[in-house]
Amino acid sequence: MLLNLHKNALNLTFTAKCAAYAEVAAYVLGTAGSEHDRQTPPHKKACELRLGLQRNLHATQAQLIVPAGFRLAGVAPALENSGGERVTLAGKSTALRFISRLVAPALYAALPSVRRAAVDEALDLVRVASTDVTAYSATASAASAHSTIATNKLALLARLTAATPPPANRSAVTLADLAVWDLARSITPPSQLNNSSQPNDAKVDEANAWVAAFEANVPLLRDAAALVDRTLATAYVLDEFRFDIAKELVRVIASPNHNEDVIFPLIENKYPKDGGSGEFVVAVPRLKLPGISADVIAKNLESKFTPDARFTSIKADGVFLKFVYNPAYLRDRLIPRVLSQAETYGQNSSGYGKVSLVEFSSPNIAKPFHVGHLRSTIIGNFIENTLRANGWTTVTINYLGDWGKQYGLLAVGYNKYGHAAKLEADPIRHLFEVYVAINNDASEDASIHDDARNYFARMEEGDPVSLELWQKFVDLSIVKYREIYSRVNVGFDVYSGESKYSAKLMRGVVDRLKELDLLKLDQGAQIVDLNAYKLGGAIIEKSNGGMMYLSRDVAAAIARQKEYKFDNMVYVVGAQQDFHFKQLFKILELMGLPWAEKCQHVNFGMIKSKDGNMSTRKGTVVFLEDILDAVQESMLAVMKKNEAKFAQIVNPTAVADTIGITGIMIQDMGARRNKDYEFNWDRMLAFEGDTGPYLQYAHTRLCSIERKADFEVGPHVNVSVLTEPVAAALVDCIAMYPDVVREAGVQLEPCTIVSYAFRLSHAVSNCVEALYVMNQPQEIAAARLALYKAARITLGNALRALGIVPLERM
Incomplete structure (x- = not known):
């Protein structure tokens, strides 16, 4: 069932610069509201559209990933991906056409040929109007190029909207209408309708009127837009800082060889040593700019920047250019997003479709x-x-x-x-x-x-x-x-x-290796000679005809x-x-x-065990279940020492079990996985120091603060009163979590998450000791509660990533 769901899920990723309103609208118009859709639970629908955000927030193309083995009943074979590999369709027009043909053929495939030709022309015009700013960078400044593109888009919108009235209803919509609607929203998103900085205000008003009429006639468009906007709201705040830096460097360097995609990977940030001093660093030599020396180039670049609301300082430090971000700017954007995303905070879509x-x-x-x-x-x-x-x-x-x-x-x-x-x-x-x-x-x-x-x-x-x-x-x-x-x-x-992998399958492996002339006889055994790769001789079949474990693993991998x-x-x-x-x-x-x-x-x-090696044959091995039971009993004994708290726990045995298992797991995953470690019973049970019980204590402490407050806080809380250094340090730490998740996804090292969880817990402890929620003015209490709730969400997500159940009481 899991794989079938994956094979029938289209994975669409996009960015703020190529917000996929039209793509999602095509899907919504083709599926939502139909009788089949109302009667079918989500996990049994013909296909699901999953939305994700690309890390490159300035990318100009959407990507639709069609999984290997994609199937959809009733669809022409040409639209199925029945081959061996997944297919990635890049570009708004491509993704839009595919989705419409797949689930809403009336938008394009069912149109008469003459009508399709007109739709094609409109799609091409929209695509050209959305040309990236880098196409102009060789002949004009970035600012002027942006202005030119905006003007071109508005001119095209005026032409298209004047020629075509908004469709009267859902059945009259075509791909061209969706493309124009998408273009209009990309120029004048609802949040900017009253922004006087928009060029050609009269044309903006005309475009807005056309969009409003279209959405009034086809309300499902608003549903599609809401899905896209919710996904855009998950943008990683520190990535936004990175792209702001990349955009500014493109401006000051003004070279056709230095666009945002080139510069973005060169921007690094490390965990700040002190709260509120988070910085991004660019090693100037990596920019490969002409000049006398890298430190002189760094100074020259520094002179072209002016600190603003985002960055408190931009300074050259030897061959490095340092951008120190404004903690208030980070705070005001981060906390609401964490509260809104909750258990999904830190996740990304880099592995979509895989x-x-x-x-x-x-x-x-x-x-x-x-x-x-x-x-x-x-x-x-x-x-x-x-x-x-x-x-x-x-x-x-x-x-x-x-x-x-x-x-x-x-x-x-x-x-x-x-x-x-x-x-x-x-x-x-x-x-x-x-x-x-x-x-x-x-x-x-x-x-x-x-x-x-x-x-x-x-x-x-x-x-x-x-x-x-x-x-x-x-x-x-x-x-x-x-x-x-x-x-x-x-x-x-x-x-x-x-x-599962029978002798017949393994015999097939042997036969295939013989066909490829990879087998040779060695003292009666069949081996693959890997000496050229310093891997010796890999025995596939013993001299008595018995198959080796290696042949079974080859058969399993192929299957x-x-x-x-x-x-x-x-x-x-x-x-x-x-x-x-x-x-x-x-x-x-x-x-x-x-x-x-x-x-x-x-x-x-x-x-490692103090008692020496464990042997299955000799019966000296210790069962994990026995260890878990012993840890549970030890934790129960510790918990009973505080009778008042123990009485408040609903299921103390289960809580003791969870704390004990947390202790075991954190001891195991606290160092790099390739290292041996000694099973230390005392350390595993300790509540002091960097141990599993300490992490659970930090989480339950945050839960306790929320329980004792007599009010709730949501994403719209005002957090501007959080000006203390300890609060800035905690915000900094919370902001790092998505980077930690990405790093862990590459390195596959549990200690990456464990180290982060301790760092976050220490920041929480410092903050809780200094910033109280109870008996504070409402504005201050609400802001602090929001900060602690964001920390609790983040710590809980880190524990869940490790496979640990976060406790609310202990």
């Missing part, structure tokens, strides 16, 4: 889910959360170890030591006991291994009796796994396993690409398997599979 498979956890059936499995589970869950926050469609896979001779050994052991009642009550623990017992027996009686091989051979041959017992082991184990995963707030879209058409596939597996994945990815590459480069191994270090 599918990521994330394989993680992957325990072996009948073996304990121990603390060693924890790292893959929580890191994989974090990666999935982070990719979704960056706009990706994700599919999570738990690739269970459920096949091989060891399951023959387990079956032999169960027939000797198994108890049906124990298996039903706690399948993983009982099967583990059986596995340890039969391994002890096998160490003294080698014939047990022969029995196990024979049993597994019957499984591979499809013997129903042998498979029935194996399937029971698998099914009961998955039920227990789900219970454990729910405690750490983890879920999976797909439970798969090694058994997944065929099924999901993924844009990347992430394997979250310990660093001990680095070599294995290097061999796997190189084999896929040598097989000529273009998507091999989309496969990624995200590794991590080991959890």
Whole structure:
């Protein structure tokens, strides 16, 4: 269901400069209000239009991403993307035509040819009128180019609106009407209708009158515009600062080689060391401007800037040009947006239209889910959360170890030591006991291994009796796994396993490798020689004909690409398997599979124990469930020490469980994932210092402030009275969160979010100690409450990104 939803979702991204009013209106006119639309729940509609904002806020083209395998019943095959890759349509006319043909053919495809020709002419005129300012930069200043474009747009609008009256109703609308309406709104958005700085006020009034009449006749247009405006309101405030800087640098440099797209990536900002001193930095040498030296060029550029409401100072510092933004300007724009966006604050649409498979956890059936499995589970869950926050469609896979001779050994052991009642009550623990017992027996009686091989051979041959017992082991184990995963707030879209990739599929891999002349015999085994890549010989088939794990992974990767058409596939597996994945990815590459480069191994270090290594066969392993239970009990004991607070908690056992799990997860994810760490019980439970309980305390403290206030605050609250340095420091920190989400989406390092959460919590603590809400004048109390609510939203989002449930009381 998840993938079907993705395949039937059109992903439209746009910017303030190419606001997609016409594109969204075409979709709304084609679907909204129809009988089918009223009767069909959203998740079952023929297709869904998802709206997102491009990071390049000055881009002049909309992008419509059509996912791989896109299907829509009743649509001509030419409009379906049934190929192997997603399709990206760039440009307003292209996206508009596609959407109209897809869901509203009456807007274009159903028109007579003569009428279509007239519509085409209008669309072309609108496109030319929307030419980017960079087309003029070689012959005129940016300011004059903007003025020229605005004048051209208005002249065209006057011509088009004079020739065509607003359509009388929905059925009379064509693409040309939508394009003109879109152009008019881009020149005179509702927020600027009374702005006297608009050129040619008489023509602006005419355009506004035409738009008003059109929207009055076709009210659905207002719905479409509202969807676009809501998306535009999610613009990342610091990106707006960056683009303001880019625009000003284009103005002062006045070179055809330096447009906004070139300059924007050169603008960097680091976390400010002190509150209220946030700055952006441009390394002048990277601008590649002619001159004596970079520091002289920096001074020259500085002289051409004048501080304004956005930037308190613009100064040359050696070879750097520093822009210090106005904390009040940031505050007034940031807090309302955070309050409005709530749990979506920090998200972006950079991954729109793309599918990521994330394989993680992957325990072996009948073996304990121990603390060693924890790292893959929580890191994989974090990666999935982070990719979704960056706009990706994700599919999570738990690739269970459920096949091989060891399951023959387990079956032999169960027939000797198994108890049906124990298996039903706690399948993983009982099967583990059986596995340890039969391994002890096998160490003294080698014939047990022969029995196990024979049993597994019957499984591979499809013997129903042998498979029935194996399937029971698998099914009961998955039920227990789900219970454990729910405690750490983890879920999976797909439970798969090694058994899914049969000997026949692996034999197909071997045959294909032979066809490509990639296999060679080495001491009777079939290998892929990777010595040229310093990866040794990758064994595919043993000398006795048995298939190696590598052949199964190749078969699995090929099958997944065929099924999901993924844009990347992430394997979250310990660093001990680095070599294995290097061999796997190189084999896929040598097989000529273009998507091999989309496969990624995200590794991590080991959890060290003071008690030494844990062994499954010897039975010395500690079950994760036992650790979680012990942590829960310890947290309950701590919470009971404060009887007054404990009495206010509705479900203290669940709260203690969440705090304990938070402690475990933060200890695990606090450092870079490739590092080993020692499982430290005392630190994990501590409320002092940078620990999980401290983060939960910071969140519940903010919730408490909101509860105790006798009023609510919304996005329109006046926050201008927040002038204190500690408030500016907290605003700065809140503003950084979207950047942190982007960075985490690239680096896939949980510590990126963890470090940010602590930084934010420290800023909150400093602020709460100095700025009270209770017993303050209403204007001050409301502004401070808004700040704390924005901080609570942001901290909660950071915790959720880590897979942690934020608590409201503790």
